[in-house]
Amino acid sequence: xxxxxxxxxxxxxxxxxxxDMLTAGCAAVCEPAFWAGFDRSSPRGFYxxxxxLTDYEPRRAAxxxxxxxxxxxxxxxxxxxVKLAEEVxxxxxxxxxxxxxxxxxxxxxxxNSRNELQxxxxxxxxxxxxxxxxxxxxxxxxxxxxxxxLILDALKADKRINPERVIIDHVEEHTxxxxxxxxxxAGMTLYPETKCTAARAVDILECYGAERLWLNSACDxxxxxxxxxxxxxxxxxxxxHGREFVDxxxxxxxxxxxxxxxxxxxxxx
Amino acid sequence: MTRQxxxxxxxxxxxxxxxxxxxxxxxxxxxxGKADFRLEAFKRALGELQREGGERTDAVLRxxxxxxxxxxxxATTKAACGAWPGHA
Numbered sequence: 010x011x012x013x014x015x016x017x018x019x020x021x022x023x024x025x026x027x028x029d030m031l032t033a034g035c036a037a038v039c040e041p042a043f044w045a046g047f048d049r050s051s052p053r054g055f056y057x058x059x060x061x062l063t064d065y066e067p068r069r070a071a072x073x074x075x076x077x078x079x080x081x082x083x084x085x086x087x088x089x090x091v092k093l094a095e096e097v098x099x100x101x102x103x104x105x106x107x108x109x110x111x112x113x114x115x116x117x118x119x120x121n122s123r124n125e126l127q128x129x130x131x132x133x134x135x136x137x138x139x140x141x142x143x144x145x146x147x148x149x150x151x152x153x154x155x156x157x158x159l160i161l162d163a164l165k166a167d168k169r170i171n172p173e174r175v176i177i178d179h180v181e182e183h184t185x186x187x188x189x190x191x192x193x194x195a196g197m198t199l200y201p202e203t204k205c206t207a208a209r210a211v212d213i214l215e216c217y218g219a220e221r222l223w224l225n226s227a228c229d230x231x232x233x234x235x236x237x238x239x240x241x242x243x244x245x246x247x248x249x250h251g252r253e254f255v256d257x258x259x260x261x262x263x264x265x266x267x268x269x270x271x272x273x274x275x276x277x278x
Numbered sequence: 279m280t281r282q283x284x285x286x287x288x289x290x291x292x293x294x295x296x297x298x299x300x301x302x303x304x305x306x307x308x309x310x311g312k313a314d315f316r317l318e319a320f321k322r323a324l325g326e327l328q329r330e331g332g333e334r335t336d337a338v339l340r341x342x343x344x345x346x347x348x349x350x351x352x353a354t355t356k357a358a359c360g361a362w363p364g365h366a
Contacts, residue, residue, distance in 0.1 A: 119356060122352050
């Protein structure tokens with residue numbers, strides 16, 4: 010089995026997780042910028058975080074021969090402070106040419122507030138101006154449906170944005186169709202409680218097809234499972250799906266989406 | 279997969295979760311004090327399980343979701359609680 014982990018917050022994980030992911034067949038890991046569990050006190054905190062994502066973390070992964078890529082932004086959980094968010098967004102362009110940066114993400118909404126929406130639009134503007142791909146976080150639980158609708162409206166309002174170069178993550182049964190019908194890619198996050206279980210993710214694949222869907226663990230400092238993607242692959246096999254289908258979902262699809270960024274290259278074999 | 283195969287694969291797991299839900303509600307019944315809006319939201323979502331036609335998951339998720347469309351004035355918390363208080 011081979012797979013790509015397209016959404017994992019490895020700065021929150023121990024090195025043993027890299028070893029386990031490699032053992033399970035991981036061919037690359039992609040790390041969107043996110044909330045640290047506490048609010049950073051200044052833009053310098055983000056500068057250091059972006060250095061960690063673009064310098065230190067790829068070197069840590071490389072010790073296991075694992076290619077590490079990242080996405081940069083200020084997470085919507087810290088977007089309520091518009092002044093701070095704008096100062097952080099101003100830092101991002103200097104990092105965009107670094108070899109492991111795939112684009113802008115994970116941007117989006119958290120509580121669906123006006124300030125969060127304003128900062129989402131600033132990120133979309135940044136991505137459009139620099140011709141960057143986008144990875145979108147959709148809100149949690151009761152806020153997801155409304156937030157997904159607001160995010161789709163914001164993305165569709167900017168005609169420079171090509172939906173094929175945008176993935177909207179954390180979809181569930183009530184949001185996946187909205188995302189796919191609008192032409193975007195959709196990501197399913199495998200969490201024990203608050204997002205998709207493996208069985209539900211396979212349900213969604215069976216109902217909506219595997220054309221523009223990927224799976225990720227979004228493992229971070231909270232309850233999450235770094236091997237959730239290969240576990241979901243086992244669930245697909247239990248449900249009678251063949252090896253080619255599984256390979257397409259967990260390797261081929263992320264490869265197809267991410268390869269739209271010329272920097273996303275994997276070693277042969 | 280056939281219905282028989284799906285039952286073989288998932289029945290015991292679903293049965294266990296169903297009993298967990300029953301035990302959760304019994305536990306709340308035994309407890310003292312007032313419940314907040316989440317209990318009513320939970321019971322309303324349970325009603326969606328009676329639907330036919332393969333739309334239960336979508337209906338449960340929508341039942342627990344904020345149905346409004348306007349951004350809120352400001353985020354006063356970062357966390358989501360799993361149910362929308364506006365239905366209460």
